[in-house]
């Protein structure tokens with residue numbers, strides 16, 4: 001017996017494509033879900049939120065302070081809601097979300113400005129939603145500088161020459177690493193691919209078992225490898241389509257740069273698709289029904305979202321979570337994508353990430369093949 | 378072919394399969410002569426499907442050995458699969474493929490030359506040529522059955538394994554299906570068919586009966602009643618209903634079956650049953666006549682009795 005028949009493999013492939021085409025709902029989901037996710041996340045990124053509730057803790061008052069607060073108000077990023085009298089009040093407002101920012105004007109601020117002592121304004125930001133905070137945080141420096149040059153005229157003009165006359169310290173609370181918007185989009189690719197690849201592969205295989213068609217299929221001379229490849233490759237194509245859509249949208253809609261090596265990206269991305277298909281295959285050897293396959297896939301997707309560094313900064317996670325996260329392919333692909341897209345990495349720069357993904361893949365395939373046999377038992 | 382044409386199509390011995398510590402098939406022996414229609418009987422869950430799956434390489438036996446078309450069931454599953462047509466108990470074609478696509482897919486799996494013509498001919502033989510673009514899932518039960526048969530015949534196998542092929546199909550479709558099986562058999566195809574319909578069992582040349590994973594009896598159909606060792610009395614006349622109720626309480630009566638306007642009263646202890654018949658006939662008003670136990674009586678007996686079956690005389 002031939003070990004591999006291309007004709008049989010092609011037949012399974014064609015069959016799978018026909019079934020994919022006829023299953024409109026799943027097909028729409030495969031393309032629709034990533035686009036929707038991208039738009040949802042992208043929307044949040046893109047809106048560059050304005051008029052965020054802001055409180056002022058004023059320990060001093062004077063023309064400079066007024067000029068700065070006026071500048072912040074007219075920038076549209078900040079919407080002053082009132083005054084707090086203590087740090088505790090400000091913290092409470094940040095924590096329960098009634099304010100996104102607290103501006104702290106230190107005691108003797110006006111006097112220090114006049115004396116050229118470069119006093120510091122503190123901007124305490126609720127960075128738990130980094131997307132919401134980032135626009136305003138990025139703008140604050142410019143706003144303050146402009147306000148200074150405008151207000152320090154006449155007899156005070158000398159103070160403006162010792163640049164900058166006022167320091168701004170931004171204190172991000174609740175999310176010290178402050179993941180930026182641009183960071184999220186490349187990470188999203190890791191999550192979207194993992195979600196669709198694992199789930200669809202697992203369900204496509206389990207469906208054959210559940211519907212009983214697998215029994216008739218393996219009663220023919222077809223070999224397990226022909227079935228596996230024939231069933232999996234259509235979904236590789238889906239992964240390609242998703243990624244192409246994603247890259248186009250990321251670039252055109254959200255202005256995410258791609259400054260690194262396309263080859264490095266392509267290599268890493270293929271590896272990542274493979275490892276996810278292998279996980280889907282593994283899930284299918286465990287699940288007895290399509291429902292179980294869905295649930296198990298979901299079970300693999302949660303750590304991908306939570307522990308990979310997509311949602312929370314990896315460095316800020318506890319040690320045990322980092323250990324778990326290291327075993328997740330998305331962790332490495334996410335780093336790879338960010339490095340390539342945002343930091344201009346080359347193939348050599350991402351070799352370490354690719355090795356990590358490969359190791360995970362070998363382990364997964366080993367377990368999956370041990371579990372899968374060409375029989376029904 | 379490693380053996381001559383006279384060698385049995387299937388020859389297995391001691392086949393055993395354990396699921397979760399339970400022997401689902403236990404020391405099963407069977408010899409299916411070439412060209413025969415071999416009926417495989419037994420209640421639900423008795424291990425028929427499992428046995429068939431072991432014969433065609435879909436399950437690995439935990440014990441026992443055997444050959445299928447001369448090929449070893451352990452080592453040569455690939456060769457067996459190429460020469461055997463297996464129709465699963467559940468409809469196992471793709472409901473979201475058309476009739477033609479299903480047949481074409483099967484033909485590709487066997488790497489058939491002249492595939493297109495073979496598929497078209499199969500469609501014409503089926504009488505589905507003008508509906509070939511219809512999704513298989515939209516067919517009625519009887520048509521699905523016939524399509525399944527056509528699909529597992531596409532590579533003209535020498536041996537057909539049919540697992541309850543007519544379950545849930547209307548009587549007319551069942552008759553047509555059996556006509557087709559006999560046509561195939563006449564062409565020299567060996568057929569192993571599992572069923573629990575008695576009227577199908579009587580159409581088989583050979584019978585094996587399995588219960589709780591153990592084979593209880595097997596042989597040529599005409600020898601089965603003798604092997605079961607039933608004595609049967611045919612009772613006709615008035616008030617058969619009340620009589621039947623009374624007979625149910627008799628320990629020597631193993632089985633009572635209604636055949637039209639008569640009762641067939643059977644038992645394994647001939648002397649006791651004869652005495653009982655004489656006594657009841659004297660009481661009247663019915664007429665008692667001894668008759669040779671038929672296949673039907675034997676099957677009803679096999680299908681209804683369970684523990685009793687283990688004490689069969691002549692059970693192979």
Ligand SMILES: Nc1ncnc2c1ncn2[C@@H]1O[C@H](COP(=O)(O)OP(=O)(O)O)[C@@H](O)[C@H]1O
Nearest residue numbers: 396397401419420421422423424425426427428
């Ligand atoms: N894959 C399996 N795992 C566990 N038990 C099984 C499996 N397949 C069948 N069985 C059990 O084996 C017994 C025999 O089943 P089966 O061969 O399908 O009987 P039949 O075809 O005669 O109805 C049943 O009790 C069934 O529950």
Ligand SMILES: [Mg+2]
Nearest residue numbers: 425426466540
């Ligand atoms: Mg069965």
